[in-house]
Amino acid sequence: MMKPTEEIVISGFGGQGVLLAGKLLCIAAMRGGRHVSHIPSYGAEMRGGTANCSVVISDEPVASPVVEHPGVVIALNEPSVAKFEPKMRPGGLLIWNSSLVKTPPTRQDLQIVDLDATGISLEEGTERGANMAALGALIALREGFLSLEALDEALDEAVSARNRERNPVNRRILRAGYSAASAA
């Protein structure tokens, strides 16, 4: 039985770790034997606008790495919601960062989940872990997609030796995001 192809956009300010979040998904899925692609947007983005990446995870070879109509969006800041909510496929999952986004998404044909992602991260003493909280929420909401343990291992592979000492914190935020989304 083929698993569905996941077309995911992760978006936020530069520095919120959107590229790393995408890489973690790819590495975890790749270790699970699936085809993956990750591509950053490298256009002329405005300062204070969005940085984003497209991730495709599939049982087939990936055709285009650029996701035009995502089935999953993780929006870590306000411009990300504005940019990607209109592009989403009906029935898609939109996880938005309620700590920073003041204008909630409105579409009726999406599964919309608010997550206090930066708040969850701050409880671990850093504001830079909102990406991890959102990934944890995604794992909780997408049954059978990836496990927390697969992301644990991906963290060790993706993060440079210098930053690996932060992985225990990353893993705690990942789990806090998972719990918050499970409770919702």
Place this chain on the structure above:
Amino acid sequence: MSKKTVLMKGNEALAEAALIAGCRHYFAYPITPQNEIPAYMAKRMPELGGVFLQAESELAAINMVMGAAAGGARTMTSSSSPGMALKQEGISYISGAELPCVLVNVMRGGPGLGGIAGAQGDYFQATRGGGNGDYRNIVLAPGNAQELADFTVDAFDLADEYRIPVMILADGFLGQMSEAVVLPEPTGKTFEKDWALTGAKDRNKRLVASLRLAEGSLEAHNLHLQKKYDSITQALRRFETYKTDDADYVLVAYGTSARISRQAVDRLREAGVKAGLFRPTSLWPFPDKELHELARKAKRILTVEMSLGQMVEDVRLAVEGRCPVEFHGRAGGALPALDDVIETVMRFEREEVTHVHAS
């Protein structure tokens, strides 16, 4: 256990493959969307005792490649479309002097400075040559990060075997995308370079040049080059076919366009339409005889490109009127949409049915 699968950006997979192939002389000037190649080389070359020299311009970089190649070194330069345009004079000189080197073009949209998103608008530049004179370069067209690595290792061997520049022609999407890669092993092939300028102590002097003024000598050289190009054309027409055995409609595409076309083939097959994909992996020499054979059985051919029609000319030359050759292209950094490719072939199918009913 086999070597480990890693997630690598296409540009970085290519750069590491060049190092695996023994490249220790790399010269370049930065340009998006290939900047990960010089960034990677800046980090790795010193670790390996090699040289990455960031030149003052693209012209300087290609001429440094000429010098390193004349000295017998495995050498490479990389750039993107407008940067490759600047290198053409050097490429022509290197071709005339029969020096081996690897050239990488991670294409972006043009003409001129154009944009920074991926495109395939340099097919003519790569396969016809933007430089002067009767010359050809081998042009390889990878379709994913794995092939960016594998073809690069191969490119160094081909360059040395034939004393010719070998170009890796990729688009910006391939360069920027991260995918699963198993890094290739060195091939272990060695090539005697009895023409290289290594210091003439205790041996006769050698000359590497592209200037030939003596009466008849240039034509003799041109004929010698042509003979070489003919033998490459015989030996090196490369391609991959996908579901073409019984295909009524053959899509022809390379690079990212081929990835999208391959998925279109799957969707069309699911809808009962006999589609297939012919993917040239060498653009020069173009696999013309092989495509010609497919065209004898096909109802129509559709060329899909991220340009407004360049490879389609080689497709028409190969098909020689055996069946209609149609074109679908996007330009300026846009990607062909899967649904558009599918709909184009569906339209062919509807037209064929109408045609049969009418006759």
